[in-house]
Amino acid sequence: MNDLLHATLSGLQNGLTSLPLGSAMDNTETWQQQFLQSGQPELQDIAREMGNLQSLLTSGSLSATSIGNSLTMLGDQTSQVSHLASPDLKANLLKLADTLRRHGHELLAHAAK
Structure with a gap:
């Protein structure tokens, strides 16, 4: 999991x-399968x-919003579940959460123009 996170x-x-x-x-498919099989509701979400x-990515018409x-x-979800992770994964999970949110906000700002 650490290699996949890196x-x-x-x-990104x-x-x-x-x-x-x-x-x-x-x-995303690799992460999705691991999370679906985890049995943990937060990861399944x-x-x-x-x-x-x-x-959204395969719909044919990409919506930035x-x-x-x-x-x-x-x-947000990644940040919320970071408390479940071991200390060696937690920092990178928080970094991933920040990166996902930053890219999300950039797309939303672009869409608002």
Whole structure:
């Protein structure tokens, strides 16, 4: 899980458009499966929002507002579950949460123009 977390953070550091859609989909599917199988309601909620994000990304008409809201929601959910993580994962989970929220807010700001 630590390797997957590092890969996710690395992929998002350069911005959303630098991450190929196929890679983003593979990454979210891997997280989604782990979270769905976790048996923890908080993680299953994140998995459902990831499914929503995947649908938004593959719908054919990308909505900056919808994708921005989804990323912001995922950031908030990730921050909320960081207390469940071991200390070595917690800092990176919080960094991921901040990154997701930042990208979400950037998309929302762009959509409002």
